[in-house]
Amino acid sequence: MPEGDSVYRATARLHRALAGKTIVRSDFRVPSLSTVDLAGYMVSEVVPRGKHLLVRLHPPTDPDPAFNHPPLTLHSHLLMEGRWDLYGSGDRFKRPAHTARVVLQFTGITAVGFDIAQVKLVPTADEQELVGHLGPDLLGTDWDAQQAAANFRAQPQRGIGEALLDQRLMAGVGNIYRSEVLFLTRLHPLTLVGQVVGLEKAIEMSRRLLEVNKDRPRRVTTGLARTREPYWVYGRAGKPCLRCGTTIQVLKIAAEDSGLERDCYLCPSCQPAPRS
Template sequence: MPEGDAVRRTADRLDRALRGSVLTATDFRVPQLAATDLRGAEVLRTDTHGKHLLTRLRTADGQELTLHTHLKMEGSWRTAPAGARAPGPAADARVVLRSAKAVAVGLRLGLVELFPTAEEQDVLGHLGPDLLGAWSADDAAEALARLTADPDRVLGEALLDQRVVAGIGTIWLAESCFVDGTCPLAPVSALRDPARYLARTRRMLQAALRAGRPVTTGDRRSPVWVYRRQRDACLRCGTIIVAGQVGEPGRERTTYWCPHCQPQAPAASVEGVRGVS
């Protein structure tokens, strides 16, 4: 599933293609919006909150609406110049937006819904602060409070919970925990300085947004420390990277860590997942 920085890049691409344009044709290929016609609506901007895409529009009669989409595991948005054939397989298209400037197609989107912009808080208010949002002092304090609310909760489970903080997926879980020196299977209380952890992780996502992809090591030839590197040697100490499952029951995800650089996990837990792919 795309993570916060990848979703933000998608939003920026949509924003460049459509912002300020008036829609000349729309096609919603999901049952609940099949009869919706947004011709004449102006695209105000596309923003994100964590992994959620929010395309805000103003209709010809002045209504402000938000097109809320989520890529889930397989979705994407593609754009092309106006007059071009809609990009991507037609069978995969869930949303098509056309203007005199460009065409944007949402492919295999996991979620498509339309609601008044004034209701955004009702729809997304359960999410934690967005690591790639404006991030005020209040956001930082709220994220810290949510993260540390249950010190005994498994760290990796807490970080993947978008209600705690929005934008972290499996890449940033693994890489941020490595840089912090904390095993993702350890409890939240293992973080030595949770506020510093959150600030550093935010900087890592911002750097990935600028670079166009995660490069946590500083070396594009070997861009990540542990993510998907199980059975390979740690770039820092040479210990073999291991992998294991973390997350709420039924929503487990694979994560990765170095047993030497991230020693907070009990030895038995590390042995129990050594070599898992």
Template sequence: MPEGDNVYQAARRMQAALGGKRLAASDFRVPAFATLDLAGWTVLEVVSRGKHLLHRLAPPAPDGGPSPSPEGRLSIHSHLSMEGSWQVYGAGERWRKPAHTARAALRAEDGTSAVGFSLGVLEVIPTAEEGSVVGHLGPDLLGPDWDAARAEANLRAEPERAVGLALLDQRNLAGIGNIYRCEVCFLGRVHPATPVGRVPDLPGIVAMAKRLLEANKARPRNTVGGFGPRNSTWVYGRAGQPCLRCRTRIEHATLAEPTPGTGPLLGETRERDIWFCPSCQPLL
């Protein structure tokens, strides 16, 4: 699943490709927006919010440029979920993914395109109503609203919850996925199943998450800090391999958590994969 650094990079690529440009065509391949035509609209900016992406657009003014008024502006809200991606193409360049997986295509007047494939969420909303889709998120680890104290307070609000589950809850802090969850717990010498209230240095865990995402937001991810492409993680995906710190075999397990009461089945649980070193990360 793409994590905060991946989504941040995607936003930067699309901002560089489409920012400030007027669209020549748009194509939304979801029923709710299949007839929406944004030709003539200008892409003001593309930003990330945790794992969410927002393309903000302004309608055309009478002179053909973007309307200076914030009224009437729209945002394309998307979430990559497990397999989604946005890709940028030059004029006339062939898509690198199957066309039937495309959910949205935006083409600028210079021929540059951005295409969203296998998106988990795709909707177009008034920009003024972005809070309805991202307002529930906690402070963004890579955003201007980052607030370490608020993220820590959010985590501490449920002291009996496993820290490995609390870190994945985007309402606490936005941008951590399973890879960073496992890596941060290892670096903090905390078992992912440890209750938040028993974590010895929760501020340190939050600071480490921030440090890792910042370090990787402009480069290919490498959470071990230079061991090379074959060892790009400390524990994630390395079950049965020796710990890079103490040589104990890395273990794989799952953490179970009830789904929210609004889910399809009340009482249903979901399991999250975890990787950890039993020696470096004893369960407290």
């Protein structure tokens, strides 16, 4: 699962390269969109929404006013392996061509979405149907900490470690930040949301970590002086805690909705287990 900051970076890069440019040729290699032709559409902006990437497109002006093309939004999700790459004219793809899902060709530059998922094209007016289920976006301009806290509080029986990955409560935290946020706020992942003391602190910590990393090429939660150990606990099972020396453990936590299990790393001393 990508973290919100990596989607933010990918989006910013696409926006810088493509905003204001008109599509010369489009090629959708997903069955539902294989006949779509976006030639003539101009990229008005590329924006992130949680882990979703939205390319907003301004329609070409049709000489016949009867054809009223609406602005469109090309939606994609990066999931685990997906990425958008940019190529100059004549460059060869750096990834296997069969993994390309969308090719948008502009004059002098081509954007290719490799292994991207959930590719959809909707009128921009209907964008909410695609991303309206998301909770407040940690890197969004409309970030709402109180709403995020209220969303968590409405689910008091879920473990905080499981709930942090639920993008419907708050959008942007992936598997790496989950472990790091819990460590930094000394919360055991199995603590029930209803019993979490300092829920706001954990939410604020999530925002701060994504915010400081959103423009960095390499993610670091331990501070730049510690770049040799970029994370406090993530990926460090069996190694000593950087704070207290206790051996870091790993716990598999299943998502409530999908049942998908993901590793959560913790220091059993810094993050004491809940009593019950």
